[in-house]
Amino acid sequence: MTLIDTAEMYGDGATEKLVGEAISGHRDEVFLVSKVLPYNATYDGTITACEDSLRRLGTDRLDLYLLHWRGSTPFGEILSSFDTLLRTGKIRYWGVSNLDNADMEELIALPDGQGVATDQVLYNLTRRGIEYDLQPWCRQHGIPIMAYSPIEQGRLLKHPQLQEIASRHHATPAQIALSWLLRQDNLNVIPKTSSQKHVRENRAALDIQLNEQDLQQLDSEFPAPTSQRPLEML
Numbered sequence: 056m057t058l059i060d061t062a063e064m065y066g067d068g069a070t071e072k073l074v075g076e077a078i079s080g081h082r083d084e085v086f087l088v089s090k091v092l093p094y095n096a097t098y099d100g101t102i103t104a105c106e107d108s109l110r111r112l113g114t115d116r117l118d119l120y121l122l123h124w125r126g127s128t129p130f131g132e133i134l135s136s137f138d139t140l141l142r143t144g145k146i147r148y149w150g151v152s153n154l155d156n157a158d159m160e161e162l163i164a165l166p167d168g169q170g171v172a173t174d175q176v177l178y179n180l181t182r183r184g185i186e187y188d189l190q191p192w193c194r195q196h197g198i199p200i201m202a203y204s205p206i207e208q209g210r211l212l213k214h215p216q217l218q219e220i221a222s223r224h225h226a227t228p229a230q231i232a233l234s235w236l237l238r239q240d241n242l243n244v245i246p247k248t249s250s251q252k253h254v255r256e257n258r259a260a261l262d263i264q265l266n267e268q269d270l271q272q273l274d275s276e277f278p279a280p281t282s283q284r285p286l287e288m289l
Contacts, residue, residue, distance in 0.1 A: 060175075060203070060245045061112075062090035062123060063104055068111050075113035087112065088119040090152060093126025101136035105145055120146040121175055124153040124288065134167045148172040150201075155286040156188050163196065171198055173243070177287050178202035180211060180232055180277040184284035194241045201243045204289050206232045216276040220269050226259070233260035235273060 061074050071089065078085055089112070095104040105120060120140065122133055137149040151162065152175035162168045174193060178185055178200065185200070193200050206229050211217055217228035224231065229246075236244045237260060246257050265273075 057084060058086045058088065058243075058245060060088045060201075062092075062121075063095070063108050064090065064092055064123060068107070071108055071111035075111055079113060082114050086118045087114065087116075088121065089117055090121040090123040092123050093128065096122055096126055096128045096133050096136075098132050098136045098139075101133060102139060105140055109145060116144060117146045119148045119150055119172060121150045121152045121173075122154075125151075125158055130162050130168070131165055134165060134170075137170075138167060150174065152176065152201075152203075153286065153288050156192050159189070159192065159196075159198070163198075173199045173201045175201035175203055175245075177204055177289050178236070178242075179205045179207050180217075180235060180273060181207050182287050183277065184280050184287060187280040187283055189286065190241075197241075199241050199243055201245060202236055203245050205236050205244050205246050208289070214276075216272060220265075220272060223269070224263055224265075226263055227256060230256060230260040230263055231265070231269075233257060234263040234265055235270075237261060238265060 059074055059078065061070050063071065065071070078087070089108045091101050091104045095101065105117070109115060109117065120137065137146070140146040141149065150171055150173040151159075154162065154174050159174060162171060174189070176185055176189065179202065190200060206212060211232050212228045214228060217231050221228045221231045233244060233246060236242060246253075248254050248257060
């Protein structure tokens with residue numbers, strides 16, 4: 056519950072400043088993630104973007120630095136910049152976001168591509184497309200998936216089936232949606248948290264054990280994919 060995910064894009068850097076203020080004096084207690092925009096992701100641009108993020112965040116290092124989505128810069132050039140940031144101690148790990156199978160295949164074929172720490176993608180009960188191909192591929196290659204928007208920007212909270220299952224578990228619909236994700240291996244979940252109440256609610260989702268009836272009900276309402284789908288993004 057100590058991972059903080061942000062990006063230079065969020066609020067045009069303002070979110071990073073707010074995060075920096077929030078973690079001041081507690082930097083070593085959090086795992087800090089930020090992202091570089093694809094149009095900044097040249098070799099020099101990535102270095103500059105990372106340094107700007109560090110300045111706004113008030114820290115000397117990021118635990119994980121992601122390419123936000125694929126742009127026009129070749130992967131090899133981006134990996135060179137990530138390698139420089141690793142060697143200078145400005146990042147501990149690097150990864151990607153919103154990359155599908157073909158992109159990931161191309162990435163790991165590069166000399167330093169196997170160093171990718173994660174692929175952060177949109178994944179929740181209503182967005183199960185990655186289960187057909189990307190998720191098993193990442194599992195096969197030992198690359199964890201980081202799931203963003205696990206409650207579909209709040210739209211899952213009023214879903215009748217989730218409310219029914221939540222009632223059986225004396226839980227909230229958000230906790231059921233999170234629990235469904237958390238039961239999977241090779242997967243990290245990054246729910247939005249805007250208050251201490253949300254932190255406690257998210258933490259409690261770890262204690263929920265969905266049973267076979269719950270899972271069948273969710274699969275019926277939110278079917279798994281039966282064919283390849285384009286990778287979805289928000």
